[in-house]
Amino acid sequence: MNNLLPADGMAVLFPALFTPEESDGYFQLLKENINWKQEPVILFGKTVMQPRLTAWYGDEGKTYSYSGITMQPLRWTEELLAIKSKVEAAAGQDFNSALLNFYRNGQDSMGWHRDNESSLGINPVIGSVSFGAERVFQFRHYMNRSVKRAVLLTHGSLLIMGGETQHYWQHALPKTARPIGARINITFRKIK
Ligand SMILES: O=C(O)CCC(=O)C(=O)O
C-alpha cells in the first residue's frame, strides 16, 4: 500500500472502492435521505455557521462533541450500512459512527484540523468516502507547517488515515474557485 505521508502517520487512497454506477446511486440516495443541516460552531468565541451541511449517524449512545456542540447520532440508513461494510472490509476494522459532510459547491469547505478528539482513542483509523465532485484534500505537518501533501478525492474513492496521523498532521478541504457541483463525504469513525 502506498503511504501518501512521508512520515509520522499513514494515509492510503483506494481511488475506486465503488464503481462509477454505484457511486452515482449512492450520491443520489445520500443527497435525498440524509438529514442534512447547516450547524453553527463557536470559533474564537463567535458563533458562525459552518461552510457546509453536516449530519451525524451511528450506533445508539455514541454521541459526538466538537467546537462546543454535542450531537446525538441518527439511526443508520440502509445505504449507509452497505457503504460501511465495504469500508470496514477495506480498512480491516469496524466503525460505529459517521460524520457526513455535504459541500454544496466550491465555496463550501473545511478548515485545518486534526480528528484527535479523546473519544476516538490514541491512534484512530478513519475511513473517508467521497461521492460527487472531485475535491483536493490537503495535509500539513503540525510541527512543520510548510511540509504539505495533497490528494484528489475522486467519485467513489476511500481515503484511510491511521497510525499517528492525527497527532502529527492536520488536514483540510479548501475552497476552490472552479465552478463545480456538490460533493458528499462520509468519515467513518470508531467512538470508544
Ligand atoms: O470532506 C473531507 O474530505 C474531509 C472531512 C473531514 O476531515 C472530517 O469530517 O473530519
Ligand SMILES: [Fe+2]
Ligand atoms: Fe477531519
